[in-house]
Amino acid sequence: MASYIRVKLKPKEEDRLLAGHPWVYSNEIDKFPKSLSPGALVEVVTSKGQPVGRGVASPSSKILVRLLTRGFEREVDDSLIFGRVKEALRIREGLKDKYRTDGLRLLFGEGDGLPGVIADAFGEGQAVLSCFSAGLKPFFPVVVKALQEGGYRHVYEKSVGEVCQKEGMAEFQGWLTEPGTLPMVFNEGKAKFRSAPDQGQKTGFYLDFREGRRRVSELGRGKALLDAFCYTGAASIQAVLDGAKEVLAMDSSQGALDEALENARLNGVEGKIHFEKGDSFHAFKGLKKGGRMFDGILLDPPPLAKSVHDLPAGRTALKRMLGHSLDMLNPGGFLVVATCSHHFPWGVLEGLTREAVEESGRSFRLVERLTQPQDHPINVSIPETEYLRVLVLSEVSY
Numbered sequence: 001m002a003s004y005i006r007v008k009l010k011p012k013e014e015d016r017l018l019a020g021h022p023w024v025y026s027n028e029i030d031k032f033p034k035s036l037s038p039g040a041l042v043e044v045v046t047s048k049g050q051p052v053g054r055g056v057a058s059p060s061s062k063i064l065v066r067l068l069t070r071g072f073e074r075e076v077d078d079s080l081i082f083g084r085v086k087e088a089l090r091i092r093e094g095l096k097d098k099y100r101t102d103g104l105r106l107l108f109g110e111g112d113g114l115p116g117v118i119a120d121a122f123g124e125g126q127a128v129l130s131c132f133s134a135g136l137k138p139f140f141p142v143v144v145k146a147l148q149e150g151g152y153r154h155v156y157e158k159s160v161g162e163v164c165q166k167e168g169m170a171e172f173q174g175w176l177t178e179p180g181t182l183p184m185v186f187n188e189g190k191a192k193f194r195s196a197p198d199q200g201q202k203t204g205f206y207l208d209f210r211e212g213r214r215r216v217s218e219l220g221r222g223k224a225l226l227d228a229f230c231y232t233g234a235a236s237i238q239a240v241l242d243g244a245k246e247v248l249a250m251d252s253s254q255g256a257l258d259e260a261l262e263n264a265r266l267n268g269v270e271g272k273i274h275f276e277k278g279d280s281f282h283a284f285k286g287l288k289k290g291g292r293m294f295d296g297i298l299l300d301p302p303p304l305a306k307s308v309h310d311l312p313a314g315r316t317a318l319k320r321m322l323g324h325s326l327d328m329l330n331p332g333g334f335l336v337v338a339t340c341s342h343h344f345p346w347g348v349l350e351g352l353t354r355e356a357v358e359e360s361g362r363s364f365r366l367v368e369r370l371t372q373p374q375d376h377p378i379n380v381s382i383p384e385t386e387y388l389r390v391l392v393l394s395e396v397s398y
């Protein structure tokens with residue numbers, strides 16, 4: 001049996017944790033040993049000494065412990081982590097067919113009982129793994145072993161960014177196994193895409209917006225579209241392959257646009273997409289002045305509220321963007337608007353959209369609300385696992 005460091009909560013701090021939330025903040029703990037090392041095994045008890053769960057420590061983080069069990073029946077060991085990865089792969093059986101892709105999120109952190117661990121598959125046998133929790137990092141060899149047993153022979157790690165400093169983890173980027181090929185090429189619907197984790201954002205590709213891209217391409221047949229935050233062009237390319245007439249695709253990142261052009265060439269659609277570098281929040285004014293109009297507009301901006309404190313500024317930015325978009329939308333057009341932050345709730349997105357629509361004096365039908373696809377599982381006890389919210393609107397003439 002492994003030995004665990006016992007950590008006691010302050011009074012009345014246990015309810016959220018007993019209800020299944022895995023994050024134990026340092027300020028919720030009565031006292032903890034100074035000598036805790038990253039990945040140290042920890043046993044959390046209430047102020048009265050009742051068992052809460054077992055987990056791992058991230059001593060530099062505000063989230064000092066990530067719980068991996070409820071109660072003290074299960075050991076936190078390689079077999080628990082191996083089992084979690086296998087279970088994550090099991091619940092995704094059939095999803096590649098369902099979503100017509102071989103690009104799939106395999107591990108979605110807290111949503112798969114593996115706090116801070118992300119893995120995306122791109123194509124045959126290749127995956128990108130990221131760690132955002134120092135406590136789980138010592139288990140990476142067993143995570144890789146389970147992924148390899150699941151058919152992902154080539155695993156590339158990308159654990160970089162601000163979160164590494166917060167967690168007190170060294171940044172790392174490179175192959176953990178026999179090297180595969182970069183960029184990784186995979187299929188989504190009719191398209192082929194490159195994902196370059198070594199150069200791109202996140203694991204190289206936004207797999208989470210797959211269903212949003214599908215709606216844009218379904219609604220965009222024969223139409224002129226604006227993809228205002230296009231990243232590597234995935235939505236624009238899908239739409240053109242599905243019959244869109246032309247797309248103006250904008251992004252502020254030159255690296256993303258260079259990749260977008262590569263992706264467009266890979267699919268033979270570069271002639272129908274005009275890529276433009278710019279800050280979309282400002283570029284909209286210029287487009288409006290120039291009299292540009294579109295039949296469909298996609299707004300999939302970066303997170304507008306990384307914390308609850310950013311919400312007021314995020315609201316203002318989105319409201320302004322919605323107003324400009326409606327001004328540039330042809331009669332009968334459609335609008336797809338997404339927010340990718342847990343701190344931007346449905347009520348705020350819907351409220352701002354309603355206000356913008358009312359101010360435009362036009363009427364729109366809510367075609368659909370979308371959230372993240374099933375390879376990004378939401379754990380209902382962990383609200384932070386739900387972060388993607390998408391509204392699909394289409395103008396009606398009455």
Ligand SMILES: C[S@@+](CC[C@H](N)C(=O)[O-])C[C@H]1O[C@@H](n2cnc3c(N)ncnc32)[C@H](O)[C@@H]1O
Pocket residue numbers: 205206209213228229230231232233234235250251252253256278279280281300301302340
């Ligand atoms: C959530 S991603 C979009 C993903 C895209 N819809 C897809 O399907 O791949 C947001 C994108 O916004 C870009 N971005 C961030 N700030 C921007 C700005 N001010 N103007 C334009 N693009 C911006 C980022 O470079 C990133 O590519």
